[in-house]
Amino acid sequence: MILRKPIVVILSILCVITTSCLEVAKEISNWTQIEDMDSIDGQTHLLSDDGIKIFLPKTFKKYASVEYLALLDSMIPNNKDLEIERTRFRHIREMEGNHYVFFDNSINSTYTINTVPYTPISRQDAKFILGMIRQNQDMVADATDLKFTKITAKHNDNGKAQVFKAIFKLENQKLQQQAFQHAYFISSNKKTVLINLMAPFEVNFDPFLEKMIL
Numbered sequence: 512m513i514l515r516k517p518i519v520v521i522l523s524i525l526c527v528i529t530t531s532c533l534e535v536a537k538e539i540s541n542w543t544q545i546e547d548m549d550s551i552d553g554q555t556h557l558l559s560d561d562g563i564k565i566f567l568p569k570t571f572k573k574y575a576s577v578e579y580l581a582l583l584d585s586m587i588p589n590n591k592d593l594e595i596e597r598t599r600f601r602h603i604r605e606m607e608g609n610h611y612v613f614f615d616n617s618i619n620s621t622y623t624i625n626t627v628p629y630t631p632i633s634r635q636d637a638k639f640i641l642g643m644i645r646q647n648q649d650m651v652a653d654a655t656d657l658k659f660t661k662i663t664a665k666h667n668d669n670g671k672a673q674v675f676k677a678i679f680k681l682e683n684q685k686l687q688q689q690a691f692q693h694a695y696f697i698s699s700n701k702k703t704v705l706i707n708l709m710a711p712f713e714v715n716f717d718p719f720l721e722k723m724i725l
Contacts (some may be wrong), residue, residue, distance in 0.1 A: 520704060551718055554583035560609050561626045563702065566722035571613040571622055576604060579612050586619075620710040629703045630671040631698055635664035640675055640696060648679070658682045662691070662713060672725075700725045 554569050574582065580600070603610045608626040615622075632640075641664050648659040662678040675696040682689045693708040693716055702725045708716055 513522060547552065551722070552719045553719060553722070555722075556613075558609070558611055558624070558626070561702070563626070563704065564724040565624060566719050567622060568615065568719070570615045570617050571620075572615075574612050574614055576600070576610075576612070579614070604664060618711060620676050620708065625705045628706060629701050630698060632666070632668075632675050632698050632703075634666050634668075637664075637675040637696075644679075644694065645675060656683050656685045658684060672697060674698075674720075676717075680713070695720065697723075697725070 526638060551566075553566050554571075556565050556567060556573065557563075558565065585599075600638065603623070603625060606625060607628060610626075611624050613622040614620070630636075639641075645659075645661070651657060652659060658681070660680040662680055662681070664677040665675070667674045667676075673696075677694045679692045680689060681692060689711070691710055691713040693706075693710070693714070695704075695706040697704050697709075697720070704725065706720070708714075
């Protein structure tokens, strides 16, 4: 096991989310209905501090930390939920590495990416990551009305990149709301990133990841 402390720290807060993401979107953006790579309509963003290029749907806009916190204030009516997200966001900002946040207000979807110390991800590491996520989801579930259900968890190593992907369904049965968390650990070209996408429904985000350049 070669996972380093910063990665373990972010895994411990990965499952904490805002209840605003549980709101059902009024309309579905085209990027959620991708059928093939040629149909992708998106925009490239350069993370200049890390030399990384990410490809996102055009509806995602980059937010500075202050702007994102202001967005939370405008979206979350419950102070407890707001404090949970503020705590999560503070931990992410304090991590070694850089943090970037993008938001799609057409469907209330949040995309965050953290650069962390380079760590190749073996199949055994992937099992450890999944165990950490589930353990902390249980802690969140005990303290809230949220229920977590694993949709999929996969590990892939093609010799050039290692990818761990996990998708979870989150339900607030009391409010009859749901959201989907898409978590990705990617190591390639001596770089490691953690991506977390929260959306009101499950989406195929892999085509956008395939256009990312580490």
